[in-house]
C-alpha cells in the first residue's frame with residue numbers, strides 16, 4: 001500500500017514530462033517555421049523541475065520503507081481481547097479476532113475447540129482419530145467449550161500454567177494437566193504431547209487465555225466454592241433429589257443417553273463404567289457440588305441456580321456413592337498434608353476418617369489444618 005502513492009506521482013510526472021517534451025518540440029517547430037524566437041529557457045526550466053520531481057520520487061522509493069511509512073498501527077489488528085459479560089465475568093476470547101491470525105494457527109485453534117466440544121467423535125470408543133477415552137466430551141464438564149462463567153471454564157489455564165500442583169507433587173504444563181483429565185475424567189489414555197490433537201487443544205487454551213495477564217484468574221473462572229454444611233452430606237437425601245431433578249436426563253440408572261449417532265452423549269453418564277473414575281476432580285464432593293450448583297439441571301447458571309446449596313451437596317454425595325471405574329492413585333499427593341479436605345483416600349496427617357473426608361462435615365477438618 002505505501003508504495004502506491006509514490007508510484008502514481010512518478011507516473012504522473014513522467015506523463016507531464018513527455019507531454020511537455022512533445023508540446024515544446026511542437027512549439028519549437030512552429031516558431032521556427034513562423035520565424036519567431038523560441039522561448040528556450042522557460043521550457044528548459046519547467047522540464048528540469050519535472051525531472052527533479054521524478055528523481056525525488058525514485059529516491060523516496062529506494063529508501064528503506066520504515067523510514068517513510070506513516071505510523072500504520074492504526075491499520076494493524078487490535079490485540080486479541082478477552083471478553084467479559086456485563087457482570088465482568090469472563091466469557092471467552094473475542095472470536096472476531098480469529099480472522100487476524102495466520103491461517104494455520106486459526107485451523108489449529110478451531111480443531112482444538114472441536115476436540116473439546118466433540119471429544120468422543122475423535123477420541124472416544126468409536127473415535128475417528130484413536131480410541132482413547134470413555135466417550136464423554138470435555139465439554140460435558142467444561143461447558144460452552146470451556147467458556148461458561150462458573151461452568152468449570154478454562155479462563156485461568158493459560159495464565160496460571162505451568163504451575164506446581166500438590167496432587168502430582170510436580171510442576172505441571174498445560175499438556176500434563178489436559179492428560180490428567182484424559183486419564184481421570186475421561187477414564188482413558190494420555191495423548192502424545194506432540195500429536196496434532198494435543199497441539200490443537202493447547203493452541204485453543206492459549207487463544208482462550210489471550211488478554212489475561214500472567215497469574216491472573218478472571219472472575220467466574222473454574223467452579224464456584226460452596227460454603228461447607230455443618231453436617232455430613234447425605235446420599236439418601238441426594239437420591240430423592242436425583243430422582244426429582246436429574247434422572248429425567250441422566251437416566252434412572254445414571255448411565256445417560258447416547259445421541260442417535262451412537263458416538264456422543266446427549267446426556268452424559270454420572271456413574272458406571274462409562275463415567276469418570278475415582279481419581280477425577282468431580283469425585284471430590286466440593287467440585288461436584290460447586291459444578292452442579294451453578295450448572296445443573298441443564299439450563300441453570302450461577303445467577304439462576306435451581307438447587308439450594310444443601311441439595312447440591314446431597315446429590316453430590318448420592319452420585320459419588322455409586323460405583324465407577326477406579327485408578328491407581330498411590331502416586332497422588334506425595335505430601336499427604338496437602339490433601340484437600342474432601343479427598344476421600346487416606347492416609348492423612350489429620351485424625352479424621354476417610355468417611356468424613358468423603359462426605360463431611362468438612363468444617364472441622366479445615367479448622368484442624370488452619371490451627372497454627
Ligand code: HEC
Pocket residue numbers: 116119136137138139140141142152153154155156157177178181182185186201222223276280281282287
Ligand atoms: C467428568 C468431568 C470432566 C471432563 C469430562 C473433563 N474435565 Fe477437565 N476438569 C474437570 C474438573 C472437575 C477439573 C478441576 C476443576 C477445579 O478443581 O476447579 C478439571 C480441570 C481441568 C483443567 C485445569 C483447569 C484449571 O483452571 O486449572 C484443564 C486444562 C482441563 N480440565 C482440561 C480438560 C480437557 C482438555 C478435557 C477433555 C480431554 C477435560 N478436561 C475433560 C472435569 C472434567
Ligand code: HEC
Pocket residue numbers: 137139140141143144241242245246247248249250266267268269270276282291292296297298307315319
Ligand atoms: C435437562 C437435562 C438435564 C438435567 C435435568 C440434568 N442434567 Fe446434568 N447434564 C446434562 C447435559 C446435557 C450435560 C452435558 C452438558 C454439555 O455437554 O454441554 C450434563 C452434564 C452433567 C455433569 C458433568 C458430566 C458428567 O456426566 O459427569 C454432571 C456431574 C451433571 N450433569 C449432574 C447433574 C445433576 C446432579 C443433575 C440433577 C441435579 C443434573 N445433572 C440434571 C443434562 C441434564
